[in-house]
Amino acid sequence: MTTAVVLIALTAILIGTVLQRLSGTGVGLVVAPVLALLLGPALGVFLTNAATAVSSFLIMIAVFREVDWKRYLIFVPTAVLGAIPAALLVRELDGAWLDIVIGAVVLMALVLTFGMPRVPHVRTHALTGATGFVGGFLNASAGVAAPATVIYSQFARWDQRSFAATMQPTFGTMAVISIVLKVAVGATTFDQLPPWQLFAAIVVTVVLGIRIGGWLSQRIPVVVARRLAIVLAGAGGAVALVRGVIML
Secondary structure (H helix, E strand, O other): OOHHHHHHHHHHHHHHHHHHHHHOOOHHHHHHHHHHHHHOHHHHHHHHHHHHHHHHHHHHHHHHHHOOHHHHHHHHHHHHHHHHHHHHHHHHOOHHHHHHHHHHHHHHHHHHHHHOOOOOOOOOHHHHHHHHHHHHHHHHHHOOOHHHHHHHHHHHOOOHHHHHHHHHHHHHHHHHHHHHHHHHOOOOOHHHOOOHHHHHHHHHHHHHHHHHHHHHOOOOOHHHHHHHHHHHHHHHHHHHHHHHHHHO
């Protein structure tokens, strides 16, 4: 891993964290396709999970009182069930197909987040559990759980403040689950991982991104941050998808 690659990866994580702090989304959408292109899909998603875990739990501190813990406690166990087959898929699937999965999920997340029509009001524990399962699968396989949770929030008519806050511990826990399971099933082995110094740099970068995002939140409208996230995530997702198709 060259110095240039490390710097680009940390820059993507910094931008994703800033956008996450500003608008509630950013780390998975922006970072997953970029790291997949730089480091390969398996390791790229693994490091995206690491960055998501750190950023989500740190941001959660600021929004702790808004978290809907009842929903969170339904999401988590079903997310484990969804992450297990995804970890096995990452272990067995060819890199080109993983690129396609990552690119498709990121682009689908953008379409669902910003173009989903109004849907019927449905709020059941079964739907919450199904959301956790699908979110856990997408998070472990592509580093992005947004499609499942955004669809759920539309059906449940979930208040945006509570939704954004609850997603912090939810995404963070899903990321930790993904990391543990992928190491456990051999989808990512310890000898494939970058040196511990990079993980330390990720933590420092995330903390810096949260501080910058907090400062910018008083100066930049949320809509501007969301538009930037769309542009960056869309470009990265499209490139990952095209590269996967070409590699096939």
